[in-house]
Amino acid sequence: MDKEAYSELSLRELRVLHALLQQRSITRTAEVMEMTQPSISKMLRRLRAQFSDPLFVRNGQAMQPTAKALDIADRLRVLLAAADGLRSSATEFDPARSDRRFSLLLTDVGMIHFLPPLIARLAAVAPDIGVRAVPLDARQFEYRLETGEADLAFGAFPKAARHLRRQRLYFDSYSSVLRKRHPRVRKCQSLAGFLAERHILVTGSETGHAAHGIAHRVLASAIPPTNVMLRVPSFIAGAIVSAETDGIVTLPANLARRLAPSLGLIAFDTPVPLPRIEIAQFWHERYHRDAGHKWLRNLAFELFSGTGRQT
Known part of the structure; x- marks a missing residue:
């Protein structure tokens, strides 16, 4: 590639190329770069012309990088890290005056x-x-x-x-919540009463609640399947449903304390031993x-x- 082609490369284009190498998908690259898919496709066409190489080829639904794309991947990572480093100031930082x-x-x-x-x-x-x-x-x-x-x-x-x-x-622990007008408020706080009640189980998800998986498995094995009234991927959704039903939901303790007053819930220590977070x-x-x-x-x-x- 000649010097003129090199001069036309922008950091944004190189970041898109780096993202494509990581994601192997125009759709996922558009998501992480917060751009549209047509914009990513247009930029990929430009990169192909600049590098005189297809850079990616289709293999079923996946995009496989070419030998040239793999060859530049490590150097591209170093280049982008260096570019980011240029923005990092070694001077003192004044938060009162900064607009960062x-x-x-x-x-x-x-x-x-x-x-x-x-x-x-x-x-x-x-x-x-x-x-x-x-x-x-x-x-x-x-x-x-x-x-x-x-x-x-x-x-x-x-x-x-x-x-x-x-x-x-x-470290955070777990608390369970139920609505204040639940007919068995005190009984629910014992182990036997807790297991006998209907429950809303928060399953966790890949959107940040992966560490909740162990606690979910413990609860799911302790609570009879017939007593599980609902499974949801969101702690907040579980708390809102609990506030309007007789279902009990188990939440991180900090969240339980935060939501209980505004939703009309009572928080108590979960009687089933659960790992700390x-x-x-x-x-x-x-x-x-x-x-x-x-x-x-x-x-x-x-x-x-x-x-x-x-x-």
Whole structure:
């Protein structure tokens, strides 16, 4: 490829190529890049012309990279990391004067727990800093952190890639909730009474609740199948259904305490022993020494762990 062709390459096009190499799908690439499929297709045609190579060929429904695409994949990753590094300032970061924008990956539960206190603190100490909350998908959160599409992810990911940086924020337990006018409020809080009641089971999903899988299996094995009235993938949906029925739903304790007063629910310790949930913040190595990023991580640690400082 000649020098003129090289000069026409843009970082955005290279990011799309990197995403295509990761996703092997125009549809999924459009989702993670927040672009339309026609835009991705148009950019791929341009990349093919610039590299004088098809870059990807169809193999059934999948897109397989050509030898040339595989050959440039590692160099492309290094190039994009270097480009991102240019944006990282080694100088002091002044949050009171910064207008930086941060993207956070959060589950639906995380948005309720993390965003209100975080936004309130930012309004007080860094009013021009913006935050974009992005729904957390356990299948793509590592990729979004790697590419710089997100700065931090909050949640429970015991199987997260080891190359990601992480810092524990707190442990959460489980509580069960039922409506205040439930006919057997006290009886439900004993093990026998709990197992005899109708239940709403939250199955968890790949959109951020993967760590809930063990707790779900424990509950599903303890509760008679005939007593399961509903299965849902959302803790919040389960709580709303519980507020309007006699069903019991088991939630992370922080969420149960947050939702119970507004939904007219009573929270109590789940009588079935369940594992604790380790909640952490995750980020990519390339931002580890970035002054603004470090400030945000320290702020999150201060707000959600209570004491201690990040090292």
